[in-house]
Amino acid sequence: MxxxxxxxxxxxxxxxxxxxxxxxxxxxxxxxxxxxxxxxxxxxxxxxxxxxxxxxxxxxxxxxxxxxxxxxxxxxxxxxLPRRSTLARATLRGTAEAIVANLDLLVTVFAPLPKPDPFIIDRYLCAASSAGMSALVLLNKADLIDATDPSVAEWQTWLAAYRAAGYETLVVSSQSRQHLEALRALLAHRTSAFVGQSGVGKSSLIAALAPETDIATGALDKTEEGRHTTTASRLFDLPEGGALIDSPGVRDYAPAIDGLEPHSLGFPEVDQLATGCKFLDCRHLREPGCAVRLAAEEQRLDARRYESYRRLRRIRDELIEAQGPCKRS
Ligand SMILES: Nc1nc2c(ncn2[C@@H]2O[C@H](COP(=O)(O)OP(=O)(O)O)[C@@H](O)[C@H]2O)c(=O)[nH]1
Ligand SMILES: [Mg+2]
Ligand SMILES: [Zn+2]
Structure with missing residues (x-):
């Protein structure tokens, strides 16, 4: 000592x-x-x-x-030191790699541009739910939304499904500052990380919310190869208390499989419906008496979210396969 x-x-x-x-x-x-x-x-x-x-x-x-x-x-x-929570991703070999730690809230960001992929958002949300973090879905660049664009109705459907699953959602613009105060209120006194595809505006949002706290990273700002480290994760203090972590943009994201809740894979609505399944170990695919599949057929469960669940099941099975026979469960 x-x-x-x-x-x-x-x-x-x-x-x-x-x-x-x-x-x-x-x-x-x-x-x-x-x-x-x-x-x-x-x-x-x-x-x-x-x-x-x-x-x-x-x-x-x-x-x-x-x-x-x-x-x-x-x-x-x-x-x-022991972590309160970990956001991890699966590597191609099926192992887990931590990305950020000690989060209270995961903020998944999408925007009209680049073309959004809701399946990536879903997989981040599954990781958050499985790790016991709250999650918020943000549609940024509201200033670019053209109400006559047919995609707008689609994004509204996604946001409605997220709210039905129990997630908070918000439509903001770091440029016009629309709803930034509402966002600030949700972030205060918590540690949050912004995740999502490259170019959705994560760094712009963080700069708009934490303008005073541009920390000097010294030599970290340049790697040995001289690249600027916009690919680094960085923590910024919020003036009102709490912190924001900017993370590198991703092209895709798969949650670490060992951290995923094994029955619902972290889909809260699947978890709720699963109490009605005939079998306790139901995978909610083709099993007889599956209340989750029935809810999807009867449109009580959002069809796209159910499809996302099925895709994540396949990804999980593939990653377990990649881990090799000794780790298979
Ligand atoms: N129109 C508009 N552009 C934005 C907004 N937020 C960010 N951008 C632009 O989107 C691009 C990517 O932003 P950046 O913050 O680097 O995204 P990141 O890769 O998610 O960190 C930049 O050219 C920003 O100026 C916004 O609210 N509205
Ligand atoms: Mg960035
Ligand atoms: Zn089932």
């Missing part, structure tokens, strides 16, 4: 000076670009840091235990 030893030995030194003598300290990861990390200590000071060893997999939002390597002037992240 370096901290308490230093406190006991140098009680008259100011707090920051005492901490400077401590080799070990707790911090929060506020930016992550692969294994390049930026951590913020209890005094609000940011430090570049590296995970110590392959086993340490720290992501943005993590609370970590750091150690100052006085000889090399480096800071090592020794371990990741």
């Amino acid at each position: 370096w901290f308490s030893l230093a406190e006991a030995t140098f009680p008259a030194l100011p707090r920051t000076a005492r901490r400077a003598l401590c080799l070990e300290f707790e911090a929060q990861v506020i930016a992550a670009y692969g294994r390049h990390l930026l951590v913020r200590d209890a005094d609000g000071v940011s430090h570049e840091a590296r995970p110590f060893g392959r086993r340490v997999q720290a992501v943005c939002g993590d609370r970590v235990l750091c150690e100052r390597d006085a000889h090399h002037g480096e800071i090592h992240v020794k371990s990741v």
